[in-house]
Amino acid sequence: MTAAQLAKYVAFSRISATEARREPNELYGRMAFFVVILGVFSSLWRAVSEAGMPLAADPKSLVWYLAATEWILLSAPPIHVEIQEAIRRGDVVYRLGHPVSYVAAEFARGLGLLAVRAPFLGVTAFVCAFAFTRWTPPLKALLIVVPFGFAASALITALYLAIGLLAFWLQDVAPIYWVWQKLMFVLGGLMLPLEVYPEFIQHAAVFTPFPSLLAAPASFVLGTSLMTPGVLARNLILWSGATAFAVSWMFRRVVSDVTINGG
């Protein structure tokens, strides 16, 4: 990709970031949801610790674990919704003729939104987790979580893009998204570290990208990291490559179908 081509996609990112800053309602909504969910779970972990903790971590670090996983998940913009609508309305056909890749442009837009959401939600996560626990994990752990968390959010955005493209075949991708999201909850260890789940779930999770997206980056705040930073970086790169390949294959199929059907 040349510098001129790259500049086009940077422009897409900049425009969507500007739009996100101008219409912050959804972001405020997500921040409010973040506060509530951390409040609920800090209360839940207190109740669990009264009943006897089922794992080595203490309730405070579990609240921080949840703050990290939720930050990663909520920062990723659900771009599949807009892609689905564009496909349903037929607007996507006009976009296909533009001198930019539709897929790359949508991903660039997603990254622009992510660049606005991640800092706001990160600060919300930090403030809320501190308010509920009166404790912070070691600075070194937080410094590892932030870049890996951002990279994981970017990969989740790319996966949303793939889900959105499924609308060419399915029209409504909501059911796929629901199940994908809940698999993320369980196999990604969104609310509970993976070690709490039965062994067959832990084994199944290894063959999916979900642990590398949520549990692994967040586990650094528990002090018992699921994998080393090197292994996590390798996994994220591998899954990014697999996602890029899958998205590009899907899009080629889609474009050929659209062409055959006369656009």
Add this chain to the structure above:
Amino acid sequence: MVANNLSFVRALVATNLKATLALRSAFVIQVVFMALNNFTFFVFWWALMVRVTTLRGWNLSDIELLFGIVAAAFGLTVTLAGGVRHLGRLIDDGALDTLLTQPKSVLVHALGMRAQPSGFGDLISGLIFVAWAGHISWRTMPIVMVVIVASALIFVACGIVFFSLAFWLGRVETVATQLWELLVTFSLYPEPLFGGALRLVLFTLLPAGFVGYLPVRILRAPSFASVATLLLVAIAYLCAAVLLFDRGLRRYSSGSRFTTFG
């Protein structure tokens, strides 16, 4: 008047069901995936409660019961009154015009305009959760049905209130949706987790207590007084919501829509 509205509701529901079932494969996919979605979410509780047998007096069966009632009530709401979540946009876009000229209640029409097929998935999985909790038998079935319907009425009432804020505040889609999601979120977690002022909020402004906690208490230890309380509360919330909508309708400004509607 009531009989007239009831026959209209029956006709609306029948039409919506026909429309929903017309796309049979899409309908089946939505129902199955929503049920799968609910079961997958519950894995969290199964994993946790295998290791911690009780949480401030609540065991796994209580949580299954809570989850089942809320899922079934939510499913019933979005199946029969799916338009409630679109009220805000209808009001803000001035799209109620087409309903104002109809001889039937605007609110009933707006609520019944859409049926969400995924609601059947919620309803079915909710009933399975209630059965798992050991609360479905010929003796308990009528009470289960009553608490689910009451809980659904409160969901509808809250939806009307949240989305009718558009009459006064304009574009409230995001805020109203967030309030609606907060209600669902709080309803799905055990009652003893919440105390103090929050507990008061959960039994008034954001009545998760009446959507989930009171129905669970009723099914654990049924009594005429508690069932009557739940029904009265549901009717009171619904009356308040209808009054608020009617008040708001007086402030409604037309979107000057000229469309056919039927």
